Amino acid sequence: MPRSRQPRRQATLASLAAELNVSRTTVSNAYNRPDQLSVELRDRVLQAAKRRGYPGPDPVARSLRTRKAGAVGLLLTEALSYSFRDPAAMSFLAGLSESCEDAGQGLLLIPAGPGRDEVDAAAVVQQAGVDGFVVYSVADDDPYLAAVLERHIPIVVCDQPREIPGASLVGIDxxxxxxxxxxxxxxxxxxxxxxxxxxxxxxxxxxxxxxxxxxxxxxxxxxxxxxxxxxxxxxxxxxxxxxxxxxxxxxxxxxxxxxxxxxxxxxxxxxxxxxxxxxxxxxxxxxxxxxxxxxxxxxxxxxxxxxxxxxxxxxxxxxxPQEEKGRRAGALLMSPSGSGVPIVEMLDTELLAGRTSGRIKG
CATH class of the missing domain: 3.40.50.2300 (Response regulator)
Incomplete structure (x- = not known):
């Protein structure tokens, strides 16, 4: 008998749960909350999903359901390429990435480079699927910053600008x-x-x-x-x-x-x-x-x-401590103060007297 050429229907969370005779929550937990399942049960779910070509829960549907995007937005004052060339910015990014990894969060970079207008800024910021923003050394009159403030979600500022209402701050003197x-x-x-x-x-x-x-x-x-x-x-x-x-x-x-x-x-x-x-x-x-x-x-x-x-x-x-700035900014954003009062953390610096300074000869 000839094999049917009808394509096999792609598995869904519901069909996978029915096949395994488990609840939809169990399938979801295998991906999102593995600590809630035994190792054996999670392996059984993941193996069946692989066999049926099930890619996992839809992140868009999940964000609509939980109202959480699972990501942190980083607002930069420069073009995106700058973040991977400037050594101080790279150190900050390393620290912030570490905090995001520890919290199981993604990181979305949003460059607020010069020459952008309010319309561009509003469109980019409004479309960013993030739960909060780290603002890294941005001018106080930047249109991207104004768009971020209109989102009314948690904000942590690193370095500048100062005195943003409701925003925590990590910086130095x-x-x-x-x-x-x-x-x-x-x-x-x-x-x-x-x-x-x-x-x-x-x-x-x-x-x-x-x-x-x-x-x-x-x-x-x-x-x-x-x-x-x-x-x-x-x-x-x-x-x-x-x-x-x-x-x-x-x-x-x-x-x-x-x-x-x-x-x-x-x-x-x-x-x-x-x-x-x-x-x-x-x-x-x-x-x-x-x-x-x-x-x-x-x-x-x-x-x-x-x-x-x-x-x-x-x-x-x-x-x-540029890397520590990133770590602390991420930690503050993802663990907001229960009192609702913004936190200010000023980190220490150190003067290093090297070989490029001295008294003038003669």
Whole structure:
């Protein structure tokens, strides 16, 4: 007798439960709550599912039923590719991923790169199937952040922006940490200091930063690190208005290279470059070597973050617990306070005096 060419109907949760003479809940638990079944029963369900080509419970149906997406959204201030190139961002991602793994949650990356408008932001954020957001170092005027706040789901901020109503925060005291760097340099005798910083706003800007721009940047972290240098100058009877600040829109070592050249062209008397990130500092260090400038004999260079490459170069820098920031942000998001009161966790930093800072020769 010829074999029927009628395709076999794909198994469903209900048909698999009927075949095994178990409840639908038992089949579902084999995938979602294996601790509720004996090893033997779970194996029997999974083997039958494999034999019948059953892929498991529909995650969309499950999310509709439980009203949980089973994923955390990470809102980034840069293009997605940046997260896999920038060493500090990579460390943060590693820590956050670890927290998600421990909680059995997925991780959805949402880049809030520059040049996007409110319509784009609202569409991306509203479509994100997540149960909460970690906001990683985003400008306070970013349209993606505004769209996230409209979702009215749990939020944990890392670094910036500060004072988001109802959001917990994980960060460091950027101002105090950079004040230690500047105090250290001033103690070595440096009186002419320049700062190389990441962008202070979402608008395109590359060049010398005016006093007016310093008053109202939208990136809290950069502002606070610059203010830390100014605090040290004031404490040492130096004029903070004499501080040369060079801003770069793109955060790369090449930006640090060009920014160092511009800083010394703007003020040839500079003897110390304070960089708000290690990436910029490593670029500045390359520029100094290219120019044949003795570091630290003629020019001291400092960074911020404590990334591996900076430590290998023995860069004077501030080491911050970037990976722990990610772990703590994830843990706070997935274990919200029962009191409903936002939690603020400020982590410790450490000044590392490396070989790129010293007293000026002669």
């Amino acid at each position: 950027d101002r105090a940490a950079m004040r230690k760097v500047a105090d250290y340099l001033i103690g070595l005798g440096h009186r002419d200091i320049g700062v190389l910083c990441m962008r202070l706003g979402r608008d395109r800007m590359d060049g010398v930063v005016s006093q007016e721009r310093l008053k109202s940047p939208h990136f809290h972290v950069q502002r606070e690190r610059i203010e830390g240098v100014r605090d040290a100058m004031v404490a040492s009877d130096m004029d903070p208005l004499s501080l040369t600040v060079i801003e770069r829109y793109v955060h790369t070592s090449q930006s640090g290279h060009s920014a160092a050249a511009e800083a010394l062209a703007t003020n040839p008397e500079i003897t110390a470059l304070v960089c708000t990130t290690d990436v910029l500092a490593l670029g500045a260090l390359d520029w100094a070597r290219w120019q044949g400038i003795d570091v630290p004999g003629q020019l001291s260079i400092t960074g911020f973050d404590g990334v591996d490459e900076a430590l290998r170069e023995s860069l004077t820098t501030v080491r911050q």
